Amino acid sequence: MKIAAIGGGVIGGGWIARFILNGHDVSIFDPHPEAQRIVGEVMANASRAYDKLFQAPLPEPGRLIWTSSIAEAVAGMDYIQESVSERLDLKHRIIAEIEAAAPKDAIIGSSTSGFKPSELRQGAKHPDRILVTHPFNPVYLLPVVEVVGGGKAADRASALLSQVGMKPVTIAREIDAHIGDRLLEAVWREALWLVKDGIASTQEIDDVIRYGFGLRWAQMGLFETYRIAGGEAGMRHFLAQFGPALKWPWTKLMDVPDLDDALIDQIASQSDAQSGAYSIRELERIRDDNLVGIFHALKANDWGAGQPLREAENRFYKRKVAAPSTYPLMLHQARVGASWVDYNGHMTEFRYLQVFGDATDAFLIHMGLDESWIAKGFSAYTVETHIRHLAEVKAGEKLRVETRLLGHDAKRFRLHHHILRDNGDEVATGEHMLVFVDTAKGRSTSMPHQFQHRLEEIARKETGPLPDHAGAGIRTLCTQGAE
Numbered sequence: 001m002k003i004a005a006i007g008g009g010v011i012g013g014g015w016i017a018r019f020i021l022n023g024h025d026v027s028i029f030d031p032h033p034e035a036q037r038i039v040g041e042v043m044a045n046a047s048r049a050y051d052k053l054f055q056a057p058l059p060e061p062g063r064l065i066w067t068s069s070i071a072e073a074v075a076g077m078d079y080i081q082e083s084v085s086e087r088l089d090l091k092h093r094i095i096a097e098i099e100a101a102a103p104k105d106a107i108i109g110s111s112t113s114g115f116k117p118s119e120l121r122q123g124a125k126h127p128d129r130i131l132v133t134h135p136f137n138p139v140y141l142l143p144v145v146e147v148v149g150g151g152k153a154a155d156r157a158s159a160l161l162s163q164v165g166m167k168p169v170t171i172a173r174e175i176d177a178h179i180g181d182r183l184l185e186a187v188w189r190e191a192l193w194l195v196k197d198g199i200a201s202t203q204e205i206d207d208v209i210r211y212g213f214g215l216r217w218a219q220m221g222l223f224e225t226y227r228i229a230g231g232e233a234g235m236r237h238f239l240a241q242f243g244p245a246l247k248w249p250w251t252k253l254m255d256v257p258d259l260d261d262a263l264i265d266q267i268a269s270q271s272d273a274q275s276g277a278y279s280i281r282e283l284e285r286i287r288d289d290n291l292v293g294i295f296h297a298l299k300a301n302d303w304g305a306g307q308p309l310r311e312a313e314n315r316f317y318k319r320k321v322a323a324p325s326t327y328p329l330m331l332h333q334a335r336v337g338a339s340w341v342d343y344n345g346h347m348t349e350f351r352y353l354q355v356f357g358d359a360t361d362a363f364l365i366h367m368g369l370d371e372s373w374i375a376k377g378f379s380a381y382t383v384e385t386h387i388r389h390l391a392e393v394k395a396g397e398k399l400r401v402e403t404r405l406l407g408h409d410a411k412r413f414r415l416h417h418h419i420l421r422d423n424g425d426e427v428a429t430g431e432h433m434l435v436f437v438d439t440a441k442g443r444s445t446s447m448p449h450q451f452q453h454r455l456e457e458i459a460r461k462e463t464g465p466l467p468d469h470a471g472a473g474i475r476t477l478c479t480q481g482a483e
């Protein structure tokens, strides 16, 4: 899929990071004199967050291709994400330029927070392929994207965006500001009134959200949360109890506070007092680390935003590696992520095991033990591991793993992985005994013949001598009297 991004600010930068970190090249145009620095900083934070978010080996990142015009950026592209400033005249001009140079069936998705597809399509040559694809910040982490505009273009956009870990929500009837911003604006308006009326500071309002209902919203949204709040009688009781309050003066609803200089100063200075000790990039990293923690909890519970994360991980694990013709097998490569590095400034020890584990998973797929077998209740479990750490590696280094099959019988196989730097220098070795398992019974079992046959085929290539450390344990070093 060939992707272009027009506009690389807060949101364009987030889109670019999502596409690139999911393995797609992105061609970009943004005339801002500092666009490359800004996108680079968003990419760095996104890459740091992905290292922490995913357990699975990440795909090789796509390339970021800077261009000097919209025409150059969109020529030959399949999908174009427009993220320029929120002005309809500007968006019309940009869409006209895109249409003049892009293939006529290329989809144009707009990040617009508020404009409707019918507004974006005014004057367009091929209006049906122009959609709203509205994300939420940070685009590289939050999965939801509101897809408005309908038709085949919406189906194609949703399919593509699902492939980069998003959760498309199709909105059948266009309205100003779609769904998310309509809700957010209502809350935001109330918050502005609370500050203006001197009832609460920005800090107090944020505390009420983040220590309270914000945590509920992250995992259940509004209606499911309120269903529970109705107790055993559920939603009907909740509506009976709190429905009348909607007519009481709890909220100011459509009244908009006048954003005059005094209110702007009040909010900005309270916000400075609350958060001014951090730079925006620092705040982004704090936000991302917290979001990653929430994602991990949701993934463990297979719930909400944890589900697209799990699906993305499964896709990453499943990536088909071209069957290698050489031996030792070269099935897995990895890049040392920034978060893999410990206080000694080098890759921390459990990441070695992760690289070995990922190489073992790649071997399982190579021998045919793929997800269809896992679903049938068969897998291979590692029962013994011996790792030798031979060299330090630093963040950003590229590693590859050479894998040998040292032995096998009806139930077991013994792997030897060798982690190497790009230039061939040794980094570590790992020797692993695996047992074929009936997962429902939780017991070892003989492999079906096709796996035994496949292992024999691989083993025929294993003609070299055993590594001299094969089968060795840890060197003997005993406390006096313990030998």
Ligand SMILES: NC(=O)C1=CN([C@@H]2O[C@H](COP(=O)(O)OP(=O)(O)OC[C@H]3O[C@@H](n4cnc5c(N)ncnc54)[C@H](O)[C@@H]3O)[C@@H](O)[C@H]2O)C=CC1
Binding pocket: 006, 007, 008, 009, 010, 011, 012, 029, 030, 031, 032, 035, 083, 084, 085, 086, 087, 094, 111, 112, 113, 114, 134, 135, 136, 137
């Ligand atoms: N900031 C937010 O929280 C969210 C914004 N959005 C939407 O995303 C869009 C972009 O908003 P932000 O990223 O916040 O704005 P921004 O101001 O951070 O970025 C806009 C970018 O568009 C670029 N640009 C301006 N004219 C251009 C042109 N002729 N060609 C190419 N690039 C051009 C600017 O140089 C700038 O880098 C808007 O439609 C906005 O409503 C959507 C979701 C959230």
Ligand SMILES: C[N+](C)(C)CC(=O)CC(=O)[O-]
Binding pocket: 112, 113, 135, 136, 137, 180, 181, 184
């Ligand atoms: C404030 N905003 C309207 C630009 C917000 C959005 O569009 C979505 C978000 O990320 O909150």
